[in-house]
Amino acid sequence: MLSVLQTNFNGIDGLTYQNGPRPQLTDNGVIIRMSVVPISPTDWKLESDANATNEQLANLPRVIGIQGTGRIIEVGRNRNESLLNQRVLVVNPSGVYSEYVLSENPDWIFPLPDNVTNDAAAALSAGTALTIKHEIDISSSDNLVITGANSVIGLTLLQMIDEQQRKIYPVVTAMSKEYFQEQMPGLTSYTRKEVPQLNGSTLIVDIVGKKDLLNHLATKTNNVQVVSIALMKDDELTQFKFIHDEFSSDNYRRFINQLSSGQLKPIINKTFQVKQTKEAQHFAKETHSRGRVLVNFDAS
Numbered sequence: 001m002l003s004v005l006q007t008n009f010n011g012i013d014g015l016t017y018q019n020g021p022r023p024q025l026t027d028n029g030v031i032i033r034m035s036v037v038p039i040s041p042t043d044w045k046l047e048s049d050a051n052a053t054n055e056q057l058a059n060l061p062r063v064i065g066i067q068g069t070g071r072i073i074e075v076g077r078n079r080n081e082s083l084l085n086q087r088v089l090v091v092n093p094s095g096v097y098s099e100y101v102l103s104e105n106p107d108w109i110f111p112l113p114d115n116v117t118n119d120a121a122a123a124l125s126a127g128t129a130l131t132i133k134h135e136i137d138i139s140s141s142d143n144l145v146i147t148g149a150n151s152v153i154g155l156t157l158l159q160m161i162d163e164q165q166r167k168i169y170p171v172v173t174a175m176s177k178e179y180f181q182e183q184m185p186g187l188t189s190y191t192r193k194e195v196p197q198l199n200g201s202t203l204i205v206d207i208v209g210k211k212d213l214l215n216h217l218a219t220k221t222n223n224v225q226v227v228s229i230a231l232m233k234d235d236e237l238t239q240f241k242f243i244h245d246e247f248s249s250d251n252y253r254r255f256i257n258q259l260s261s262g263q264l265k266p267i268i269n270k271t272f273q274v275k276q277t278k279e280a281q282h283f284a285k286e287t288h289s290r291g292r293v294l295v296n297f298d299a300s
């Protein structure tokens with residue numbers, strides 16, 4: 001079976017494609033034939049920086065990716081037989097970029113309703129958006145500034161928050177203004193130059209992770225607090241906090257229900273074949289964000 005492996009920290013081009021044996025079914029496991037896996041900026045960060053995340057993901061070689069969708073084709077004797085043939089979203093920290101994945105944790109597979117496509121579920125980025133939403137909910141700031149508002153996480157967050165509660169300033173690059181307006185016609189976006197001087201207190205939600213942008217935005221208000229999902233620290237800002245996503249099965253079940261009911265809309269750009277994973281990562285990294293870039297196993 002084909003897998004995409006990280007064996008070094010040489011970046012995207014250091015990835016290798018490998019043909020290896022299929023994993024063996026265990027009594028507590030299910031085997032999933034993978035269909036669709038997403039690409040995110042975290043992928044290329046992990047591929048070039050040993051300190052980008054926790055130790056488990058820095059142990060090489062490793063199969064890349066942690067979530068994706070597929071169909072269960074074998075069920076271990078200690079698992080529920082009704083899982084056979086179900087389409088699922090699987091979370092697997094030991095990698096999902098393989099034609100077949102062994103999943104042994106029942107809390108980390110999520111059956112998909114008929115009206116939720118493999119693409120839509122694979123593209124889910126709602127856990128981080130919800131983590132940001134909690135920070136917004138506990139803040140009493142008058143203004144909310146969101147950097148990288150057209151990002152997949154930014155647009156997912158904007159689907160979750162109540163626009164009436166405070167004035168929202170989505171900050172985007174000039175190249176992404178039109179796309180943002182198409183996605184969120186009810187909101188006005190601002191380039192960094194267009195952000196006005198703000199009265200009252202301001203919460204900046206940082207999705208981009210560029211210190212110069214953050215420090216510039218901080219000059220637009222007297223009372224600023226920053227939460228970032230992309231920068232670990234910024235010594236120039238006194239009220240700065242890095243936040244990260246904690247995996248929650250309950251949240252994943254909720255997001256899948258919200259996809260099914262239409263409350264959450266999938267944000268998808270373009271799909272590549274698994275043998276083009278490096279090209280797909282370059283495309284995602286080197287073009288403006290227009291939705292999640294996906295990788296498909298079905299034709300491999």
Ligand SMILES: NC(=O)c1ccc[n+]([C@@H]2O[C@H](COP(=O)([O-])OP(=O)(O)OC[C@H]3O[C@@H](n4cnc5c(N)ncnc54)[C@H](OP(=O)(O)O)[C@@H]3O)[C@@H](O)[C@H]2O)c1
Pocket residue numbers: 040041042045125128147148149150151152153154172173175176207208209210213228229230243244245287288289290291
């Ligand atoms: N802390 C956590 O738990 C956690 C979890 C998942 C992801 N993340 C991080 O969250 C970030 C967003 O992820 P995503 O998947 O939503 O990314 P994405 O869809 O690829 O979006 C990236 C955003 O950054 C903007 N951007 C990139 N370079 C920029 C620059 N030089 N100046 C201004 N804007 C710039 C892009 O603007 P354009 O589209 O206009 O280029 C786009 O809005 C990534 O850094 C990722 O690693 C954190």
